[in-house]
Every structure is written in structure tokens, then in C-alpha cells.
Amino acid sequence: MHAAVGQLRHHHEQSVLFPNAYTWLVLAASLDVIMTYLMLSVGAIEVNAVANHALRVAGLWGLIALKFTIIAGVLWICEFVGRRRPATARSLVSAGVALNFLPVVFSFAQLTLFFDDWVAVFLRG
Secondary structure: OHHHHHHHHHHHHOOOOOHHHHHHHHHHHHHHHHHHHHHHHOOOOOOOHHHHHHHHHHHHHHHHHHHHHHHHHHHHHHHHHHOOOHHHHHHHHHHHHHHHHHHHHHHHHHHHHHOOOHHHHHHHO
């Protein structure tokens, strides 16, 4: 019994290579979608052509599907590469986190600088 629990625990601990980094990646991607929606609701435009196309074709759900398809791809690549070159995969997931937080920070800066009443505009919706 104890050997089976130990094997199960070992298997569970090895399920993904960088669980903390992946959590940050998903958080950053989620905040990016939220901030994009917020920015669009106060009159901004989507400058990413692919994301803009997803928005035009399928609305917010299209943007969410696009974002998390990309994130799933990044996770898969990190797992694949990480089994062979852990440092490279760690750098890749770190870059993914940074690249997803960048538009969040940029959007927040735009909101505070250019949209004085963004909370009221967003809540009116």
C-alpha cells in the first residue's frame, strides 16, 4: 500500500515541469484578456491583427479561445523542450509570462493616463 502511494505521489509531482511558472502564465494571459475587454469597453481598439480578427469573428469568446490556444501551445512546447533542455524551457515560460504581463501594464497605464472616468464607463458597459 505505501509503495503504491509513493509511486502515485512521485507521478503527481512530475506531472508538469514548471507548475508555478505556468500558474503565472495563465494569470498573465487571463489579465491580458480582461484588460483587453476593459480597454475595448472604454473605446480603445485592438492593435493586434490576429486578436482583432478573432474579436470580429467570434467576439470576446473568440479572443479567449485564441489566447488560451496559444497558452496551451506554449505549455506543450515548454514541457516538450523542458524534458530535453530545462533551462531553455524555463527561459521560454519566463518570456511568456513577461510578454503576457506587458500589455496588462501598458493597458493599465493607458487607462490611468487617458481615461479619467474609465471605471464609470466600464461599469455602465
